[in-house]
Amino acid sequence: MNEFSLVLLAASVVATAAPILLASLGETLTERAGLINLSLDGTILLAAMAAFAVAHDTGSVGLGFAAAAAVGGAVAALVGFAGVILGVSQVAVGFVLTLMCRDLAYFLGNPYSRIQGPQVPPLPVPGLAELPVLGPLLFRHNAVVYLSLLLVPALWWVLYRTKWGLEVRAVGEHPEAAYARGIAPRQVQMVCAVVGGALVGLAGAAYSLALKPGWGRPQGAEGIGWIALALVIFGGWHPVKVALGAVLFALLQVAGIPLQEAFPSVPAQVFQVAPFPLMIFTLLFMGLSQRESVERWAEGRPWAKRLVGAFRGAAPRALGRPMKGG
Amino acid sequence: MRSRSFETLVAAGLVLIFTTAVLLLTGAPPLEAFSLLVRGSFGSVSKLARVLTVWVPLTLCACGLIYTFRIGLWNIGVEGQVILGAVGTTWALRAGAGHLPPGVLLALAMATGVLLGAGWSLAAGVLRTRGGVNEIFAGLGLNFVAQGVVLWLIFGPWKRPGVASMSGTVPFPPELWLPNFSWGRLSPVALGCAVGALVLTAWLLGRTRVGLFLRAVGGNPRAAHLLGLPPERYLLLAMVMAGGMAGLAGGIQVTAVYHRLIPAISSNYGYLALLVTMLAGFRLGPVAPIALFFAGLNVGSVQLPMALQLDSSLSGVIQGASVLAVLLAHGWGVHRARRQA
């Protein structure tokens, strides 16, 4: 493989990672505030359908993205309302919405199945696109990809360098204590749910308007929501580590394509399930590395200690638990 | 009790309004669609037989889920457990055909399905207890893996002579089919399995110590340990019960319904059973009627694409909306009671 095609491959990893980044970082924000939005897989599909339908009917890709963000935000708002305000199990509501949004997407999207529609145009960054290696790698994509890449430092900055981010983390840790300090925990959680959900919605649009253009049953984005949820755990609820996980995952997805070509007799669906055992193994690795015995084993080995430390990431203490009283 | 029925009424109203809105959004006539759903499911004896055929696996899976919910586990892997049950049964039938009398072979094949389903469930359980992997992600991942296994089998080792296709493996000879009632395509053995699972679960959870232990471990594993119970063992027991019942459902799909292994052998019944159990408030009592309602929706919606050019996923929308509405209505009631206190 020559250098040029290697760069192209890397560039396609960046493009493939875009929706996964959007979804997993959106969920990271939501979970940092203590709320689990389990509905990602269905939300992405419903948003993808809405984005395609709106873009098709209006001819405007921008409106399609707006619709996707609105759908994602609305579903998340429902999870937030049920979980934060009513105190219903967030897992239960999220799971039901996962299934329902998927079916709703298939049902409402039926007329748009397998038809041509608009797509996001590529948007090379003037000047930077001509750089060797870096140009094709990072600067000849569409606006969604740039957005997903910018989101990584942006979310990090918001969470760790702003007053609001501090408050978000405080609410996820101990909502009652946050309330005692003049923060409105439920309000913060609702905002994080809606903003995070809107990002998840954009991930859906990134599929139906860019990465896998069009709509159908199946669309091809099925399962990604679960991967994004697992990536949040993998990244220890830290935006940069979550993003690394997302890129790593995209790399494996892209690397799978040549593999699939090598075994033409094996149906494509078999390759499509490959990410999931991988997901289990990474979570298993995470789970085992948290064990006390592993920690003690790593104690005398600097490299092992650094490895275990890199994967250390505690969930927000109040994750999934609504605020009491107040 | 009055507030509970009031909540149910509110929830039913919400579902009706929501579904009508969705239908209007696609430009479909809501009344016609609703009547089609009813006529298509309970309109004739043969249709009722088809509804009951769906009711059987739904009830089996939902019964199994009662065990896992009681101990506080989200056994989302139930879908994969159905698939593995079907795979196990198919394997046994293929291996034993011609060597054993059909009756014996059928029984052995169903048992193999139960074992494989339980084993698949146990895998998710062990990942949780020993590996610290959340059972939602473990189960979900295993569902996708199970789907991959079925596809690989159908297109690989078990493919039809000549060309492999999505239509599945070669059908078994009729002597390896579970017999039907004379009045419709419904197997009395399958029906008996579902009723048996209901009775067994009611007895185990209501009359023996198992139910108490599951509740204790689910309520507080640390306290249960200090009180002298082994939480891990009960977690795995619940997973095995759920997986076994789901595996039986898979075996029934093979022996009584499709008479072969097809890619969509689980027909999403596992996920649907999760909704059934949630709508039943995680109690066994309402499982049977709710499963019947869901099965009716599933069968009724089959005609939607032909008659009204609508996608059959409308049933899923109604089912999901029902659970969501009940969750919200109940949550609202609790919320208001808390406010007034």
Place this chain on the structure above:
Amino acid sequence: MHIVLDDIHKRYGRVHANRGVSLEVRAGTIHGVLGENGAGKSTLMRILAGYTRPTSGRILLDGDEVRWRTPAEAVARGVGMLYQDPMDFLAMTALENYALGRPWVPARELRRDLEARAAELGFAVHPEMPLERLTVGERQQLELLRLLSLGVGVLILDEPTTGISGVQREILFAALRRLAEQGRSVLLVSHKLEDVEALCDEVTVLRQGAVAGRAERPFRTRELLEMMFGQPPAVPRRVAGAPGEPVLVFRDAWATGGRAGLRGCSTTIREGEVVGLAGVEGAGQNAFLRLAAGLNRPYRGGVEVCGAPAEGYRRLRQRGVAFLPSGRLEEGLVAGLSVLDHFALGRTRIPFLAPWRGAAERAEGAIRRYRIRGEPGTPVEALSGGNQQRVLLALLPERPRLLLLESPTRGLDLESAHWVWEQLLAHKARGTTIVFSSPELDEILMVAERVLVFHDGALVADVKAAETSVAELGSAIAGKTPPAPARTPSPEAVVEAP
């Protein structure tokens, strides 16, 4: 600031937590709010701090009536509270905790401000340290500094001496005296007489949600006790008895758990002994108990119970070892299950069918004998803390050989605590060995025959209760001038405490 609470009522459903409480605090004084658990002290203070809204009644600050909607409003008007369950953020650094709930200030400036305020009151702070690595006392100091930096004129402290060392208590009290001299009003909520007697100018005693009496310095202990309980509770009698064979042997045991873990602990405990474990929270006492119960394994060294290695909690349980955790609803009981369910579970051998009949008898017997206020069908979470503790005690096996108790009277009022000890010491009369931890030195000296003191994971002192004092134990707990380990005579104790 001058505070008046006027006829405060608070109802939670059917529970009437405050029944017309009135209270006045003059500016520049330290006012004690004394009462047993469940007397309504915390509810009243949460109302004053804006965390809870009263059902009726008025709050007057310097003569103006105020109505808080949130705690932040109260802080803005100068009323701040240190809650009993710390309202801080364990995963965040001290500085982040300090920054939360105030207008944005650059980190460097904020840090300087924090350090200056800490130096003024003689507190030690570690701005970049995550809170989970600080002691309860250090977290409390930080929270106090935070409230002061927001300019509060009224400070409410809810049970501030629970879980902190004697040294930290002295530092805290000195700081509170200085704050009062500067004209601030301090409200100290406690169920401990010695706190109130040591610090307060005035005291209001609450009983069952209402004011039971008031007193001014100098206080008469008997009078206060009568206000709290009606009549002073009887002190449990010690039971005499000579120690027998070794029951629990630690040989250079190292383990994780708690803040400091356990580091190289060696000791022998004999049949019939009552041993108290002292130390600040997480200094090694609970790690010690959990090792002995087989709930944790030493990663170095060994632990033996009745001559066999302490492995496997369930196996030890069958050999007569019983463990009582301090977290009642966290580890002891299962919320959602009834009292009866717990008795069905607590039996070692339950028949497969119908476990209820024997359990029902036991539950009813226990409810009578342990005076539990509840029915067999009552869910345990609906019981009060004291009654939950009684259920846990009733669940202990009939004739244990070794009782391991983590803070057995945590959160109980004096009367209940003494009652609990009477029950436990009755076991000793039958030859049971009792090992318990407690944050209260007075409690340890009252019932224990022998005291083991832990500091930072190490066993630093092993003394006879009759030959020591609160002051001596207090300095050992703080890690200062450990008294020479006075070993109890034990021929085969080959390894010594480091």
